[in-house]
Amino acid sequence: MRECQLFACVLLALISQSYVISVSGGPTGKGYCPENEYWNNKGFCCDKCHAGFKLKEECPKNNTRSLCVKCENGTFLETANHYDKCFSCRKCSKANSKELSPCTFRSNRECGCEIGYYFNNLSPSDWECSRCRKCGPGQLTVAECGKKQNTKCQCKENHYAVPGKNLCLPCAECQDDCPDVCKSTTPPNILGSSKPTSPPGLIHHILVPVCACITVLAVGVFLLYEGIRLWKKKSRALSSQQSTPVSDDQTLIITVAPDKELDESVPFTNQPCEPELNGKLPDCIPREIKIHEFFYFVLDEVPIGRFKELVRRLGVSEQNIDRAEQDHRNSKDAHYQMLKVWSDSGSGGGNNVLPWHRIQMFVDTLKDMYLVNCADNIESRFLSKDPSTSN
Template sequence: MRKCQLCAYVLLVLISQSYTISDFANRGGETVKKSCSDNEYWNGKGFCCDRCHPGFKLKEKCPEPNTRSECEICEAGTYLDNSNYNENCFRCKECNKPHSKEISPCTFKSNRVCGCDPRYYYKKLGDLTWECKECKKCGLGQQKAVECTGEQNTQCRCKDNHYPVKGKNVCEPCVKCQEECQHLCVSSTPRNPVKSASPTSPPGTLPQILVPVCAFITVIALGVFMLYEGIRLWKKKRLVKALSSQESSPASEDQTLIITVQPDTIHESVPFTNQPCETEQNGKLPDCVPREIKIHEFFYFVLDEVPIGRFKELVRRLGVSEQNIERAEQDHRNCKDAHYQMLKVWSDSGSGGGSNVLPCHRIQMFVDTLKDMCLVNCADNIENRFLSQDTSASH
């Protein structure tokens, strides 16, 4: 008897512990599940997997974190029009109703669109049922207000000086004063004739005068603008010529060069004074050559800093097209390899630095993009790792 009681007690303890563990796992799983992004799904194994692209169905879930799911294209006659993790595709609609026709074909990304022959319109009977119904014909004394096309049936209205007959699809002409023909109930007392407009101010005179005046003003403004631009360019060329002549003429070390700049050309000389590397007074060349930054060194550092869930947003902001992003994901099942290929596409689209060297202005653009995405810590780490060294090397 005591052994049975002991066995029952042990069984109750094990059951309560199993419920506790399952509740904890459910709560933990729900927390992790909520952290999946819009292009991912919870695979039930403790981590998120990426969804398949439109037109592809799920063949195999990702085996572990940071790996891609295996997807395959929908068979002929089926489609999936959204990113998904479905194991089967939807079957396309058939345009087999009487008087129906195909508007657009079935593809692996979109369903077939059906329409109706002329003089018929598309009418939905339910969520999945439909038919082609004959268009309504206007009755006697009526005229078309809305044409029969697409999913819209013909709408009719009464002709002028007609009224609708209740219960019938006809309109009859107004012949006496009644509720539907109020215009026949007007008093027969003649109204005061409206005075005609003065013959000295015929309608349309004002627009006829404004058109040539506006054209004349436009021509004058265009001429003034072209004259201003010509004078500005002439002054700029004269200034450049004066500077080049002063540089070519010999001058002693103690000679001071004075150039008088007219007020209109002050803004033209700004690029000469705001150069990023100013020469020293003794004529030595500036020490402004930045350190060469290897592309693979920069890429692997970025892959460790930028969160995986924000990486597609980053490369989209950097100008990488959706086609290149999808191609990188299809070519590389591992996320880091796919992200490395996206960065390679971005670096190849720029200029300067050589085939294996990344110029500093491209890295600065990269850092500014991260700050716009509110990834300030990532931007500061990359800036301290690469740009700060270039700045210190230039002093």
Template sequence: MRKCELYAYVLLVLISQSNTILNVASETVKKNCLDIEYWNEKGFCCDKCHPGYKLKAKCPERKTRSECEKCEPGTFLDRLNYNDNCFRCKECNKPHSYETSPCTSTSNRVCECEPGYYYKKLDHSSYECKECKKCGSGQHETVKCNGEQNTKCECNKNHYPVKGKNTCEPCDKCQEGCPDFCISSTPHNPVKSARPTSPPDTLPQILVPVCACITVLALGVFMLYEGIRLWKKKRQALSSQSSSPAPEDQTFIIKVEPDTICESVSFTNQPETEQSGKLPDCVPREIKIHEFFYFVLDEMPIGRFKELVRRLGVSEQNIDRAEQDHRNCKDAHYQMLKVWSDSGSGGGSNVLPFHRVQMFVDTLKDMCLINCADNIENMFLSQNTSASH
């Protein structure tokens, strides 16, 4: 028993190390491309398109050039790229804004705000013109309102700020902003104020390596536990199959394609009229795409999402495009999953075949995201299995 558990743990470690080595080797090959080139999936480097041009067709073989075409009016690309589409120029249509630089194929349109307003960015592509702040009574201006900078004000000398108001009042007692009213006539005693110096705190220096050791140990125990659990699960399944009694009469198994898996139907040598009424209907194992995607987005760790879609075959170009088109992280991840689902076979416009979901779960298990894989499997695969019975 202990030897089998040890073998299972060693096998898991070897698999994870082999995947890491393959990934490093692949990345090393890609790094050999120049800055003006990109990695072609066929196994060689292609030249990028110049600013103002988008990629129309990749280079078909080594020492050939990519086919590029100029961006349409109202769009731009301001750097070397291999994008399929150009970015749309922003519009200077906000109140109190005007255009200072037009949109070209190599540069975005530049907008500024009218005098008395400053440019405030809301996100990567959105902005608004906010009215400049005006200094109140008892204040003076330290920074002028200009460009993306709002006005900054400070209280005049011997004035203090009034809480909740944009004004300052003259000092009449010792308080914040009134240092001249806080001068004490009693001489300062340096002996009383002196405090013994304490040695540097060594507690953080001890806690950091201890916490690191605990984390590594916990991770090792978790991987060992999951490996043993999967091994036991497979062993129980094999033992249950081997221990099940064979039927006395001859059994026939009906098999269908994976996209529409049906329950295996066993029947004995009985008349055809009796058997035809007992055969169950074929229930396709298909899942609605939007339900599956939103469940995955809630379960999947954000920090490992790109690794997942890369393993599923989504290209770096489609990942970058999803992040450019969707500033919201969840929307960008949804678009990456949509690219993956569209690249597969089977299903329909709004459904995902069973075998694609099974591949998704197997990929999560290869990434050691066992809990996430189990939750998705219990939510969709187990329900489809039960539905077919």
């Protein structure tokens, strides 16, 4: 038991000795002291004096306190220290100066300047109250004078600064400070000049007519293309109508202007059948398209990236679109399901049959999306088809 106590004492002594070495710096010399202490010449840490106090006597040994005294009137120390003297407070005795805050044993006196002057630091240890600048003729005040800032001035618009003088004069000729004067709106005399130039105004007068001509040409080409496309569409439809035999339950109505030959401008009806009242015959040719044939043709024509936009325009809800994508990992199967939802929401046609007016609505929607080629292909395949050959 006694041997255990002896071993414990030796262990505690070794630990305390290592702690003293680590604090005092050990054999390497000057050691580390906490922020509120300093390393003195005797080889150990002493506590610092608080702000506003100076050191009178260092701590005599480790773990003892130093003797500090308060700074005398007219002196100060702003931070914790181990100085034996305090700093003298600044005096606000300069011309046009005034005291902003008094001297205390913890802070220096703060000086400012009277109205019309600003605090100007001449060097780290010297200052003065300088008179505020006044903006001269042709100048505007950007920042007022006050505290440690002088008045800031700048020239008015279309004015330039005169070197060495506190004024700005109006621009009269082209120079660096007068860029607006350098702009000319009069075209040069090309015939009388040996070196013709092209000012910005001349370039503007050339570009505007050129751009206008290009725009008119583009619109003309577009209208020509649309006219040819519509003419071909009507020609195909007219050819299909002329080759269709008229039966007892079908009537083809063609309206021809008086004294004019039948041409591409002849209007014709190609609308879904709606029987009229009083027993009259329908005024159109009924067309029915098998759903699966139409759907697979559409899946090959419409770009995949535009398909969701198409079915949204057709009235398919976001819930049905999400359900179709969740039920089918293959995008083509999901798109087929979206088309099925659209066809089921319509009326007419019967089982697995799509009526003509639903096809026309589909084509019009594609045209609204600027997918004109897709719309033309679908229109050519299904809407211009001879009803006698439909399945």
